[in-house]
Amino acid sequence: QVQLVESGGGLVQPGGSLRLSCAASGSIVRIYSMAWYRQAPGKQREVVAYINNDGSTNYADSVKGRFIISRDDAKNAVYLQLNSLKSEDTAVYYCSASVTTTGGGFNDYWGQGTQVTVSS
Helix, strand or coil: CEEEEEECCEEECCCCCEEEEEEEEECEEEEEEEEEEEECCCCCCEEEEEECCCCCEEECCCCCCCEEEEEEHHHCEEEEEECCCCHHHCEEEEEEEEEEECCCCEEEEEECCEEEEECC
C-alpha cells in the first residue's frame, strides 16, 4: 500500500501564492511520474501539472507561467508552487504518483486532496 498526503492548501486572495506539498510513503520500490490534479465544484478532475522521473514537466495551459511543479526524490515528495492565483484556481488539489511496490504492482496512487480557495 502507498499513501500520499497533501498539505498547504488554504484561503488566499487573488494574485497571491500558495505552496502545496505531497509526501508519499508505504511499500514503495520506485516512483515514476508524479502529478497534481484539481477538481472544482461541479467540474471533472483535471490535470494541472506532472513531472517525470527524468525531471521533465508538463503543465495545463491554464496554469502555464504561474505554477511550478517540483519533486524531491529523497523525500518521496512532490510540490506545487501556485503563483498569481485566480478565482478559477479554486479547487481541491490532489497529488498522484505512479509507483512500483514491493508486492510487484505498478499503479497510480492518490492523496486525499487539499482545498485551495482563491477569494477576496
